[in-house]
Amino acid sequence: MKTKLIVSCPYCKENVEWSGNKWRPFCSERCKMIDLGKWASEDYKVSEKSMDESYATGFSIVKDDI
Numbered sequence: 001m002k003t004k005l006i007v008s009c010p011y012c013k014e015n016v017e018w019s020g021n022k023w024r025p026f027c028s029e030r031c032k033m034i035d036l037g038k039w040a041s042e043d044y045k046v047s048e049k050s051m052d053e054s055y056a057t058g059f060s061i062v063k064d065d066i
């Protein structure tokens with residue numbers, strides 16, 4: 001039995017398949033770049049480890065400027 005995991009792109013909310021998606025959890029390079037650029041410019045750091053969990057409920061944001 002094969003299970004398909006579908007995630008919704010954090011940026012545009014498009015449903016995308018998790019496996020085989022090189023831009024996951026985004027639907028495309030475009031969304032990934034926009035989103036990463038946004039974080040970088042606002043000087044946010046998203047913890048890599050909690051990333052997968054966080055996408056379900058939203059980002060957990062750690063501001064690293066202290």
Ligand SMILES: [Zn+2]
Pocket residue numbers: 009010011012013014026027028031
């Ligand atoms: Zn997208």
